[in-house]
Amino acid sequence: MSTIADVAARAGVSKATASRALSGNGYVSPETRERVRAAAVDLSYVAHSSAMSLATGRSLSVGVIMPSLARWFSAELLAGMQDALFAEGYDLVLYGIREGSAERARLFEHILPRRRFDGIIAVGIQPSAHELERLLQVSSPVVSIGPYSEGTSAVSIDDAVAARIATEHLIDLGHRDIVLLGGRADAATHAVGDKRRFDGYRAAMIAAGLDEHVRQASGPPTMPGGYEAAVRVLGDRRKRPTAFVGICDEAAIGGIVAARRLGIAVPAELSVIGIDDHEHAEMFSLTTVRQHPREQGAAAVRLLRERMEHPDAAAAQVTLPIELVARSSTSGIR
Amino acid sequence: MSTIADVAARAGVSKATASRALSGNGYVSPETRERVRAAAVDLSYVAHSSAMSLATGRSLSVGVIMPSLARWFSAELLAGMQDALFAEGYDLVLYGIREGSAERARLFEHILPRRRFDGIIAVGIQPSAHELERLLQVSSPVVSIGPYSEGTSAVSIDDAVAARIATEHLIDLGHRDIVLLGGRADAATHAVGDKRRFDGYRAAMIAAGLDEHVRQASGPPTMPGGYEAAVRVLGDRRKRPTAFVGICDEAAIGGIVAARRLGIAVPAELSVIGIDDHEHAEMFSLTTVRQHPREQGAAAVRLLRERMEHPDAAAAQVTLPIELVARSSTSGIR
Numbered sequence: 048m049s050t051i052a053d054v055a056a057r058a059g060v061s062k063a064t065a066s067r068a069l070s071g072n073g074y075v076s077p078e079t080r081e082r083v084r085a086a087a088v089d090l091s092y093v094a095h096s097s098a099m100s101l102a103t104g105r106s107l108s109v110g111v112i113m114p115s116l117a118r119w120f121s122a123e124l125l126a127g128m129q130d131a132l133f134a135e136g137y138d139l140v141l142y143g144i145r146e147g148s149a150e151r152a153r154l155f156e157h158i159l160p161r162r163r164f165d166g167i168i169a170v171g172i173q174p175s176a177h178e179l180e181r182l183l184q185v186s187s188p189v190v191s192i193g194p195y196s197e198g199t200s201a202v203s204i205d206d207a208v209a210a211r212i213a214t215e216h217l218i219d220l221g222h223r224d225i226v227l228l229g230g231r232a233d234a235a236t237h238a239v240g241d242k243r244r245f246d247g248y249r250a251a252m253i254a255a256g257l258d259e260h261v262r263q264a265s266g267p268p269t270m271p272g273g274y275e276a277a278v279r280v281l282g283d284r285r286k287r288p289t290a291f292v293g294i295c296d297e298a299a300i301g302g303i304v305a306a307r308r309l310g311i312a313v314p315a316e317l318s319v320i321g322i323d324d325h326e327h328a329e330m331f332s333l334t335t336v337r338q339h340p341r342e343q344g345a346a347a348v349r350l351l352r353e354r355m356e357h358p359d360a361a362a363a364q365v366t367l368p369i370e371l372v373a374r375s376s377t378s379g380i381r
Numbered sequence: 382m383s384t385i386a387d388v389a390a391r392a393g394v395s396k397a398t399a400s401r402a403l404s405g406n407g408y409v410s411p412e413t414r415e416r417v418r419a420a421a422v423d424l425s426y427v428a429h430s431s432a433m434s435l436a437t438g439r440s441l442s443v444g445v446i447m448p449s450l451a452r453w454f455s456a457e458l459l460a461g462m463q464d465a466l467f468a469e470g471y472d473l474v475l476y477g478i479r480e481g482s483a484e485r486a487r488l489f490e491h492i493l494p495r496r497r498f499d500g501i502i503a504v505g506i507q508p509s510a511h512e513l514e515r516l517l518q519v520s521s522p523v524v525s526i527g528p529y530s531e532g533t534s535a536v537s538i539d540d541a542v543a544a545r546i547a548t549e550h551l552i553d554l555g556h557r558d559i560v561l562l563g564g565r566a567d568a569a570t571h572a573v574g575d576k577r578r579f580d581g582y583r584a585a586m587i588a589a590g591l592d593e594h595v596r597q598a599s600g601p602p603t604m605p606g607g608y609e610a611a612v613r614v615l616g617d618r619r620k621r622p623t624a625f626v627g628i629c630d631e632a633a634i635g636g637i638v639a640a641r642r643l644g645i646a647v648p649a650e651l652s653v654i655g656i657d658d659h660e661h662a663e664m665f666s667l668t669t670v671r672q673h674p675r676e677q678g679a680a681a682v683r684l685l686r687e688r689m690e691h692p693d694a695a696a697a698q699v700t701l702p703i704e705l706v707a708r709s710s711t712s713g714i715r
Contacts, residue, residue: 051385051386052385052396125450129450133488138496141474142473143467154467274664330604
């Protein structure tokens with residue numbers, strides 16, 4: 048088995064220089080780095096992945112930071128990233144870290160600085176200025192997924208446009224009393240996407256002269272969250288809206304389940320539209336604005352690979368297309 | 382920066398021996414291994430995780446192989462493993478590999494043999510004899526989650542008992558025409574758990590003298606799968622059962638949604654019980670047999686850690702408890 052000394056001798060450099068060249072820590076001229084790496088390859092200085100990593104300066108692994116693993120969107124994203132990374136021979140190292148947790152601080156302060164990744168994908172987290180600095184110090188390229196793009200390359204949809212399309216669909220059908228179901232207008236840092244959806248909804252309402260109808264039934268962007276918010280709003284029939292825009296499909300489906308339980312016919316008495324095209328949307332005949340999280344995961348990997356090849360290129364933002372999918376949960380006012 | 386030559390000199394062994402000791406590849410006596418590792422630590426032969434891995438013979442990472450990422454069960458398991466591994470300072474390297482795919486062959490033939498993990502957790506996959514051999518060749522301890530325990534340590538619930546408890550609950554309420562909703566009796570390799578649930582259901586039916594009522598409405602163990610299977614079975618009112626045992630909560634919830642759509646009252650006209658205690662069970666008032674996938678993930682990590690400490694101990698199987706959770710989707714026959 049070749050050692051670092053063998054590699055150094057073959058490359059005609061000191062062992063310290065060879066170590067620097069292979070580890071990527073400390074300055075070595077590009078020419079020397081190449082010579083050392085070539086020597087390492089010639090000498091088969093590769094017994095397993097750790098040695099490979101030292102030899103090539105690459106870890107063949109990508110760190111993925113996600114605040115939640117348990118939602119449909121996250122699982123689809125993860126599957127998209129997994130497939131794309133696996134196809135390119137990269138390992139996916141997963142950090143499922145909750146917002147504001149002690150784990151999160153430990154990740155940014157102690158774990159990431161000691162790991163060597165060829166790249167990092169940060170999903171739906173809004174890094175603080177300090178965290179972002181930490182991430183960029185790790186020196187691998189960073190790509191984020193979601194509406195957080197300062198300083199990093201990012202893949203996202205336009206959340207405001209998605210909510211505007213959904214709201215305008217209902218307005219076109221003649222609805223005026225349209226409630227945004229789920230999410231929170233006073234969005235905490237972890238829900239910037241929800242905040243932008245609220246903005247898109249409100250903009251469409253105001254543009255149609257429906258300012259006084261702007262109303263959000265707050266709640267978690269989940270099926271139970273949408274269910275409970277819908278029961279609250281639908282409970283008083285004199286204040287009952289004629290339509291819901293779900294902050295996401297899961298909230299919208301919760302709204303449909305709530306309506307059925309209360310004996311309110313969808314879409315005859317209540318139209319419901321979502322945002323996502325969730326795997327359950329078809330089953331509930333849900334009209335929605337489709338996004339493709341699996342494709343977003345793959346796009347993030349493509350963007351990351353480009354950043355690996357061209358580390359000095361300016362940060363790039365990729366906005367993926369969305370589209371209205373008309374099913375039968377929406378209809379005109381009778 | 383210290384090199385392998387420095388470490389070898391300090392430990393009083395050849396460079397080849399030091400390499401073997403640090404890499405874990407090839408035989409070195411335990412005493413020598415300890416001496417080399419101590420020398421590596423003394424010399425701070427640690428610049429980053431790759432060097433650390435060489436120095437300690439540990440990669441501080443665990444490989445997790447899962448056939449599906451997109452189900453509630455998988456996501457909860459993954460979160461449980463993630464939290465437990467992170468707390469112990471281990472990285473989770475995720476391989477989301479579909480059953481029977483080309484990726485799966487590549488994983489077992491080319492990827493795993495070249496990676497160094499301190500342990501591997503295989504979720505719900507049934508390795509072939511050849512794959513199992515490959516896994517065990519990787520030499521790290523292997524723990525599986527799910528009903529596949531040959532040759533490996535495993536964490537699971539008793540699927541047959543879970544289905545028996547669910548079925549007996551309905552029999553105790555006076556039901557006789559009880560259909561198993563979802564899953565497939567002719568289970569493919571990826572659905573051994575579903576097969577065992579069918580066995581538990583059938584055993585309970587036979588024990589109650591209900592042999593001729595044994596009936597499975599086959600379909601994917603998902604909400605849409607349960608929905609479609611339920612519509613099929615409920616469509617002909619002369620053959621309509623009085624109760625469903627869902628192969629899992631998602632199938633059971635699909636059955637409830639189908640019943641509501643068809644105007645069949647749950648539980649007055651149809652009782653439905655599931656297995657899981659899915660996050661949506663509460664919202665559908667679903668009676669179910671609860672399991673804790675998050676806890677199963679944590680238990681798998683504990684078992685793996687024990688196997689790391691005691692690599693020569695016999696394979697251990699851990700069966701986690703399950704319990705009936707009575708909500709209001711089941712009732713006696715009127």
